[in-house]
Amino acid sequence: MPADDAGDPALFATMSTMRAMRRLKPDPVPDELLDRLIQAAVWGPSGGNMQRYEYVVVTDPAVMAELAPLWKRCVDAYLATTGKYAPAGMDEAAYARMVAAIEYQRDHFAETPALIIPCYRFPAPRIEPEGLRVYAEALGAEATERMARIQERFSALAEGSCVYPGVQNLLLAARGLGLAANITIWHLFLESEWKAVLGIPEDMNTFAAIPVGWPRGRFGPVSRRPVEEVVHRDRW
Template identity: 80%
Template sequence: MTNDAQAPALFDTMSTMRAMRRLKSDPVPEELLEQLVQAAVWGPSGGNMQAFQYVVVTDRQVMAELAPLWERCVDAYLATTGKYAPEGMDEEAYGRMVAAIRYQRDHFAQTPAVIIPCYQFPEPRVDEEGLAASAAALGPEGLAQMASTQERFQTLAEGSCVYPGVQNLLLAARGVGLAANITIWHLMLEREWKAVLGIPEAMNTFAVIPVGWPKGNFGPVRRKPVAEVLHRDRW
């Protein structure tokens, strides 16, 4: 929570936006879910291409099909990356987080809604003159660097068109009192998730966001002090 009485209300929303994994099974009204997607659509998109799509799941049968996939992905995560507390994180706090992850795993079939943001870049137009100008601007060394980072560049370019909208969605959920959290564990079994949801093979998925009314309370997030992460003018 900010101590600045003049800070915008949005700051209070951000500072209390915990990842909420314990959800009530009560349904979320369709109009609220559409508001969340609307907030996501308002987010910036590279070149304003807006090539995103959002799959919203509320059907109990579909959720029951996704639940075993979620369980496998969570178990795979907990067996490796999620096995130990990150450096500097309190063990007790980490234990509470893992307990919440397991709760969500065990009750996933009762999740009121799940939102899956998707994105697929349009096919690029071939512009020989433009490519030549781009190469000239970068120079030989720059071209070599670009070649070595092309795959990462593509991934980040798509992500930068999706995740600002996802953050808008999470903030909107918090603003209307809904609990939500972002995960990417589904990528371990993305093909199976796509098959259940009918998502085209060429479409990339970027998150699975469970949404519902919280069982617990919102509260201040625990984050590093700004002084530990801020570099002014240079590293």
């Protein structure tokens, strides 16, 4: 349910009505509003305060038309596999409505007024032998070996943790400004092709494709699991 306590900060009402809005009007979004979204993202934290993020903002209809076939291929791949069936416990009718919205966005992607691609690239690590010795001593042999096995996952999560807080800020700012937006990562199915169209360096990682525009529908309360169902106090 949306927050409605008069004592709640306005942010709570924003969060509780921030649906993923996929049906967008083709009307352009002013650059100054898009800049405000990026400003909100930049206010988010990043590891070590390195601020290695970059944001590609697409508003040119010709570029959007180039991306539209890639978007279609990615969405079709998603709907044929991961998104083929409703997750366990999810209402089938609600899932069907979500899929219909995804298909609408797919079929009208070329009309998307703005698209934001958050990017991030860690600098090359500077680790000296003495640092590695202290690292292994602090963790112990078993944990050090375990970390070596999951290093790729750890690095991906480390980069993601520098990006996604800013993305959430961006989504909140969009909702606050009356703009529709939703986060997707389906572009990763064809990330190299997306990078080629947008001129993104090959060694720069992309973390989302966020369509932004004025909503065709209305914002409303999100449907989420109740807090008492998801909290484990003190231990699992």
